[in-house]
Structures are given as structure tokens and as C-alpha cells.
Amino acid sequence: SYSKFKKSEEILKENDLYVITDQKDNLLEIIEEILIAGVRIIQHRFKTGTDQDHLQEAIQIKNLCKRYNSLFIVNDRLDIALASNADGIHLGKDDLDFKTARRLLGYSKIIGISANNEIDISNALKEGCDYIGIGPVFETATKKDKKPIGIEKIKTLTKDLDIPWFAIGGIKSNNISYLKSNGFKKVALVSQLMNSEDPKEDAMIILKKLSHEN
Ligand code: TZP
């Protein structure tokens, strides 16, 4: 049957740029700019504030994403993902386990996990995860506590991986060509767009660099 909406898995597969939010006064404006630029995957990352504020912001971003047929993924929090009717959740090491998330979210929602070694990846695949975030690739102020795993290690980890995976950590518009020349196709980033003076222009530049014509 025909639907004007793409399935979440298709959006994940077709898009190479995954943008994660930071806490900003003008966050909704930034998000709308990058949606206008063509970004189709947004993750809401909210680390400090009340649960009420967290959910309210999540619902606002979800509504924006819906207008632009974009995926809205919630970081860490299953309750916020459910309450905002997110398209999926991103789980790290300290978050609820995959099986519980799948049980509560169902099979129509996306579950992504963070991985930095072979065991993480094989567990994620066994559980039926929809995509993997791998990093940090480079050192990054956004996640100071994690040591970069580097390009060579990521190449080895992803050699036979056949679900979408996104490299993350210290990715900027000026190192995307380098990553691409090393076989990386998909990237996730925070600060490059969240701290940009012109998020729309910068998102367009990054999308262009990631595109196949480049
Ligand atoms: N996970 C691994 S590195 C990272 C996360 C959330 C932070 C990425 O932020 P930036 O600013 O794109 O380096």
C-alpha cells in the first residue's frame, strides 16, 4: 500500500548525516535551520534540567521533525521517547537494556546503540539493533571522558557490519573528506552544528561533502 511517509529504516539507510542536539537557548531555531538544509535524522540529547523541561523540548523537536519527515530519536531515556512518541531511542552503556527498550517500544521503533568494541557490536546485532554509533573517532570536548578509538580500529570493527553505522566524535566539516577516503559513509555530530554561526549553511556544506557526487 502507498504511504507518503518513508519507513524509519529507509530514512536511516538513505541519510548519511545524524545530528545530535546540545542544550541551547535557540535550539528549536537551530534544528529548523538544519532540517531546512536537508538533515533527516535528529537525536535529542538533554543532560541537565527537569524531566518536565526535557519532555516539553522533546515534544517540540518531535513536531518539527514530523513537519520535515525526519527521524526523531531520543537519547538515553525510554520514558521520554515513549511520552514524546519518538521514532526511536539511542541507548548507551548506562541506559536501560535493549530487551526492555524493545519490549516497551515495539518493533516499529528504532533502537540504536553506542559501541566501541567487538563485544558491544556482536551483542547489538544479536539483539536486533537498528543502527550503531561508533566512536569517539577523534578527541572531542563534547565527550571528554572517552578515549578516541581511531580510524583503523573503526575500520576493523565495521568490516562486516551490515546495518547502518555512524562514526561519531570530533567530526567537523574539515575532516569529512578524510573520513570518506577511509570508507566511512555516515557520521554523527554535535558541536559542529550546535555551535555554528550559520547552522543551515554548515549543514548544507556537510551534506554536500557526504554526498556521492563528492
Ligand atoms: N558519543 C561519542 S563521542 C560523542 C558522543 C555523544 C560526542 C560527539 O560530539 P562532537 O561535538 O560531534 O564531537
Ligand code: MG
Ligand atoms: Mg547515553
